[in-house]
Amino acid sequence: xxxxxxxxxxxxxxxxxxxxxxxxxxxxxxxxxxxxxxxxxxxxxxxxxxxxxxxxxxxxxxxxxxxxxxxxxxxxxxxxxxxxxxxxxxxxxxxxxxxxx
Numbered sequence: 001x002x003x004x005x006x007x008x009x010x011x012x013x014x015x016x017x018x019x020x021x022x023x024x025x026x027x028x029x030x031x032x033x034x035x036x037x038x039x040x041x042x043x044x045x046x047x048x049x050x051x052x053x054x055x056x057x058x059x060x061x062x063x064x065x066x067x068x069x070x071x072x073x074x075x076x077x078x079x080x081x082x083x084x085x086x087x088x089x090x091x092x093x094x095x096x097x098x099x100x101x
Contacts, residue, residue, distance in 0.1 A: 027054060031075035033090040039065050041087035048079035048088060 037048075042065050049057045049066050056072035057079060059065075068079075080088040 026071045027056075027074045031070075031073060031093050033075040033077060034070065034093050035068055035073065035075065035077070035079050035088045036091055037066065037068060038087045038089070041085050042066070043085055043087070045084060047082045047084065051078050051082045053078060 044063055044065060046059055046062065046066065049059045053076065054072050054074055056069045056074075057066045058069055059067070075090070075093065077090050080086075080090050
């Protein structure tokens, strides 16, 4: 397969699935940590997008800053761990008013 692709000088384009409502539902309601993306630090490498296990990070293409869909984000921190420039910081999720710390 590799030789065929190299001889035709074509790249293999694989479809990417998008998150949708399923039996597990949205995840953001019970998240403890929230990833915050610093757009100025981001080098648009798309590693966070590729490694997100919940596909909660969306991108418009190679040269765009990714966006995080907090409805689907579990706060696992994989995106922050994979970011080569530490553009993603995991912060404690804000509590509802009236809750004890």
